[in-house]
Amino acid sequence: MSDVNLEDSKGTISISLVHEALCSAQQRGLNIEAMLLKAGITLELLHSAKARVSISQYAQLWVEIADVMNDEFFGMDSHAMRRGSFKLLSQSVMQAETLKKALQHILQFLNLLLDDFISQLFVQENYAYIVIYEQKQTKRMFSYATYLMLIHGLMCWLAGQRILIKQIQLKCDAPLDDQDYKVRFCQDIQYNCSENYIQFDANYLNIQIKQDQQSWYRFIQQTPQNLLVRFKNPHAVSSQIRKHLMNVAPTDWLELNEIAQRLNMSDATIQRRLKSEGVSYQQLKNDIRRDSAIEFLTKTEKSLQDISDELSFHDPSAFHRAFKKWTGVSPGAYRQNKL
Known part of the structure; x- marks a missing residue:
């Protein structure tokens, strides 16, 4: 049955979203340190504004918070989304004929x-809208994003x-940095x-559901x-370049003008497109090296020398300096909690 392919499992998540996820638990006086420890996130990372955590670390933190609070929605609603709610929801919609019914x-x-x-689905001409009505005060961006992630993630699967x-329109103020949200949802x-x-x-609503018990089990x-x-925007130029860079070793990365030729674009066009997406070619390369380094440090026993070589640094000290510049902490801080 149909499984959506991961575009990039080596992505990372801003430490600011870790703070957001912990917000309600912290307000209730719960043991934050124990949750972070189980997710393999050190306190040192929490105090560095530039730090990022791996996808798997953030996912584990979500599980830890949900277990401790018995709430899969981080304690952000007046009524807890008790453990098992999403599992029940995903299983119950699998039998729907079309995406609209689901x-x-x-x-x-x-x-x-x-x-x-309270949310409703509306269709107007060629577009479908999920409209969210607050029953109380306007919430912070993280609440809407988590809510939409549950809905949109299930839709894609x-x-x-x-x-x-x-497009997404929201009543709330803009967060200090919304780049992670733009990557996950859309630029607008x-x-x-x-x-x-x-x-x-609106054409998406006519898609026939093709999942079964086996594919549901893998999903859950x-x-x-x-x-x-899973679901990054595949049409963004930055996504296309990122995909290309992920498939080759850093030593074999092309210059931007060579990538432009491969994508049948002029140098000026590719730079303009990247600028409109809020990113540069150098930043994409740095992000991939940073995310790969975090993955190596948290999931493997590779030495700093090996990581430095694999990411095409001159020597481990150059890697150490670059990593600290990217994340605000040393590579060792990411290894502290590794079992």
Whole structure:
């Protein structure tokens, strides 16, 4: 049955989203340090504004918080989303004929479960909208993003493909940095709007659901990790370049003008497209080396020499300096909690 391929399982997540995830637990006086320890995230990382954690570390933190609080929604709604809620939801929508019927069921389920959000599906001409109505005060971006991640992640899995979001409008203020949200959802996120909605092509609603018990079991075994990594925008130039860079060793990376030729673009066009997506070619290369380094440090026993060689640094000290510049902490800080 249909499984959506991971575009990039080596992505990382900003430490600011770790702070967001821990916010309610912290307010309730729960043992934050124990949760971080189980997720393999050191306190040193928590105090570095530039630090990032691996997808698997963040997914494990989500599980730890959900277990301790008995709430899969980080304690952000007046009514807890008790453990097992998402599992029950994903299993119950699998039998829907079309994505439209499945999405209506998803929203109905969440409307019954949560108190602070009520959502509805609308179709106008060529576009579909999920409109979110708050029942209380406007929440912070992280709450809307987590809510949408549960819905959108499930939609993509049910459809067996990426559901491209055209635009998101939200009532809340913009977070200090929304790059992680743009990577996960879409580039066009607008804040301080009069209503909350996401917009996507209505044709997606006609997709036939092609999942079964076996593919559901694989999906749920990898949740929440697959909700975090699966569905990046494949049409963004930065995504195309990133995909190319991920497939070759850093020693074989091409110059930007060579990549432009491969994509049938001029140098000026590719630079303009990257600028409009808020990223440069150098930043893409740095991000991949940084994310790969975090992956090596947290998941392997590779020495700093080996990591330095693999990421094409002159020597370990050059790698050490670059890593500290990227994340604000030394490579050793990422190894502290590694069992």
